[in-house]
Amino acid sequence: MTRKFCCYFLTRSSSPGRLTVLLAMSGFDKLDADFYQSSFSVDDQNQGGGGYSNTDVQYSNPYGQYDYSQPMGYSAAPGIMQPQQPYTGQIFQPTPAFTPASTQSMYSSSFEDEPPLLEELGINFDHIWQKTLTVLHPLKAADGSIMNETDLAGPMVFCLAFGATLLFTGKIQFGYVYGISAIGCLGMYCLLNLMSMTGVSFGCVASVLGYCLLPMIILSSFGVLFSLQGMLGIILTAAIIGWCSFSASKIIISALAMDGQQLLVAYPCALLYGVFALISVF
Amino acid sequence: MEYPVQSGFRQQPEVRMRGAPVDPGDPRLLFDDTSAGGIGHRQALLSDPVSNLAMVYGSSLASHGREMMDQNLDRFIPISKLKYYFAVDTVYVGKKLGLLVFPYMHDNWEVSYQQDTPVAPRFDINAPDLYIPVMGFITYILVAGLALGTQNRFSPEILGIQASSALVWLIIEVLAVLLSLYLVTVNTDLTTIDLVAFSGYKYVGMIVGVIAGLLFGRMGYHLSLLWCCVSIFVFTIRTLRLKILSEAAAEGRLVRGAKNQLRMYLTMAIAAAQPVFMYWLTFHLVR
Numbered sequence: 038m039t040r041k042f043c044c045y046f047l048t049r050s051s052s053p054g055r056l057t058v059l060l061a062m063s064g065f066d067k068l069d070a071d072f073y074q075s076s077f078s079v080d081d082q083n084q085g086g087g088g089y090s091n092t093d094v095q096y097s098n099p100y101g102q103y104d105y106s107q108p109m110g111y112s113a114a115p116g117i118m119q120p121q122q123p124y125t126g127q128i129f130q131p132t133p134a135f136t137p138a139s140t141q142s143m144y145s146s147s148f149e150d151e152p153p154l155l156e157e158l159g160i161n162f163d164h165i166w167q168k169t170l171t172v173l174h175p176l177k178a179a180d181g182s183i184m185n186e187t188d189l190a191g192p193m194v195f196c197l198a199f200g201a202t203l204l205f206t207g208k209i210q211f212g213y214v215y216g217i218s219a220i221g222c223l224g225m226y227c228l229l230n231l232m233s234m235t236g237v238s239f240g241c242v243a244s245v246l247g248y249c250l251l252p253m254i255i256l257s258s259f260g261v262l263f264s265l266q267g268m269l270g271i272i273l274t275a276a277i278i279g280w281c282s283f284s285a286s287k288i289i290i291s292a293l294a295m296d297g298q299q300l301l302v303a304y305p306c307a308l309l310y311g312v313f314a315l316i317s318v319f
Numbered sequence: 320m321e322y323p324v325q326s327g328f329r330q331q332p333e334v335r336m337r338g339a340p341v342d343p344g345d346p347r348l349l350f351d352d353t354s355a356g357g358i359g360h361r362q363a364l365l366s367d368p369v370s371n372l373a374m375v376y377g378s379s380l381a382s383h384g385r386e387m388m389d390q391n392l393d394r395f396i397p398i399s400k401l402k403y404y405f406a407v408d409t410v411y412v413g414k415k416l417g418l419l420v421f422p423y424m425h426d427n428w429e430v431s432y433q434q435d436t437p438v439a440p441r442f443d444i445n446a447p448d449l450y451i452p453v454m455g456f457i458t459y460i461l462v463a464g465l466a467l468g469t470q471n472r473f474s475p476e477i478l479g480i481q482a483s484s485a486l487v488w489l490i491i492e493v494l495a496v497l498l499s500l501y502l503v504t505v506n507t508d509l510t511t512i513d514l515v516a517f518s519g520y521k522y523v524g525m526i527v528g529v530i531a532g533l534l535f536g537r538m539g540y541h542l543s544l545l546w547c548c549v550s551i552f553v554f555t556i557r558t559l560r561l562k563i564l565s566e567a568a569a570e571g572r573l574v575r576g577a578k579n580q581l582r583m584y585l586t587m588a589i590a591a592a593q594p595v596f597m598y599w600l601t602f603h604l605v606r
Contacts, residue, residue: 228453301409308457
């Protein structure tokens with residue numbers, strides 16, 4: 038087996054990519070036995086960065102299960118994956134313990150068994166709807182675990198909808214919307230990391246702030262019907278800014294278990310949504 | 320062998336081998352196949368380990384970079400020290416804001432300690448914090464934008480100009496105070512962050528002044544700014560007196576000596592700089 042490898046290597050490959058791969062692969066045949074018992078845990082692996090890849094991991098947890106594994110970040114990864122060492126089988130295998138849901142068990146290579154597109158993208162409409170309802174009922178207590186899924190699909194939709202309603206009034210300001218959301222999310226991320234005991238990931242902050250943009254869409258759609266610069270518009274604007282920041286602070290407080298700081302979190306949220314309101318009104 | 324998608328990374332669609340006639344249970348068969356030949360559709364198979372490898376390497380690089388950034392960031396900005404200044408709650412902020420506007424009734428200005436470390440601001444109203452200065456700064460910029468907007472002098476660049484000029488004046492003030500503290504050779508436990516906090520408290524008065532000016536015109540602006548200037552003056556003197564002056568002088572007893580006099584003048588100079596800055600940074604906003 039190994040000889041065949043070497044022969045193949047000498048005769049076929051010339052690119053360094055294949056060289057490293059084949060060097061790595063040479064370890065495989067020794068490790069057949071523990072292929073499917075690897076302890077590589079996908080949960081720890083990729084939490085801090087890309088939002089959409091988290092949802093796949095999180096979606097498999099039953100709803101309501103408290104999972105505060107988010108701050109772990111990349112720290113688990115480098116210890117396992119050093120590219121200089123010959124590859125073990127760990128990278129290419131999920132752990133059997135990781136996939137409780139039957140729909141996400143080993144995917145075979147055939148086309149019919151591929152996961153549905155939405156599931157693969159991590160867009161879970163039910164959860165999106167749950168979170169939207171949480172935002173729309175500001176007086177109802179929030180569940181602390183709902184923001185464990187870093188879901189950026191919903192916020193993206195809301196940003197696009199906000200930009201679209203602004204478009205109806207003749208303001209083509211998608212760039213401002215995205216820019217202000219990015220800067221605001223960055224500021225809130227720094228502030229929340231400094232204020233809370235546990236840290237918070239950027240995806241979580243972006244997700245919460247994006248979901249709570251929903252009432253602002255209502256404001257800008259009113260702006261299509263009548264001008265918001267009168268007294269009624271000012272009152273409506275103030276009420277909606279209060280609504281947005283109240284629900285954002287409520288969700289953040291319940292997710293991070295910060296006591297006695299709701300108004301302190303609500304104030305920077307109110308500043309951020311105030312800037313969005315400025316864009317809608319003027 | 321097959322490469323299931325569930326490795327936590329978002330693998331490219333071509334990783335799933337569509338229609339590749341591979342026996343799913345036998346890893347060795349794969350390698351035999353590739354070594355035997357068949358370059359065409361086997362290319363997809365062979366690129367999978369490479370792309371996986373690349374992805375894993377890239378992610379380990381990313382995590383390396385992130386660790387390095389965290390370490391270096393901690394060298395320049397002491398995150399744990401900063402966390403102390405943000406350990407506030409709503410009650411503290413409310414009381415502190417009241418104190419900034421009306422410091423005349425408060426008697427005990429000493430910061431309480433707990434085994435040599437200062438108590439968190441949450442538990443001691445006299446401790447400096449950074450939440451109010453940071454929020455005050457951002458609110459000042461937004462209120463300045465609002466004020467200029469009502470006079471039709473607004474453009475997005477103005478926000479940047481206001482922000483950078485206020486920031487520069489803050490830095491200049493903190494550096495000047497640090498320099499004068501060094502020259503007077505005061506042994507104090509005032510850190511740089513403490514000075515930033517104390518210098519940042521004047522933004523509250525500035526915001527009150529500008530909003531009063533927006534609502535009530537120039538007369539409202541001048542009256543409220545005068546009130547806030549005096550309040551900040553008293554607040555600063557009472558807070559810094561305990562930090563800069565010696566024990567005896569801080570208790571109010573008259574202690575003669577050049578050193579104490581110099582420190583007294585220094586405290587008064589720092590306190591007098593606050594109203595000057597407050598007026599300088601707001602007078603052009605209210606017409």
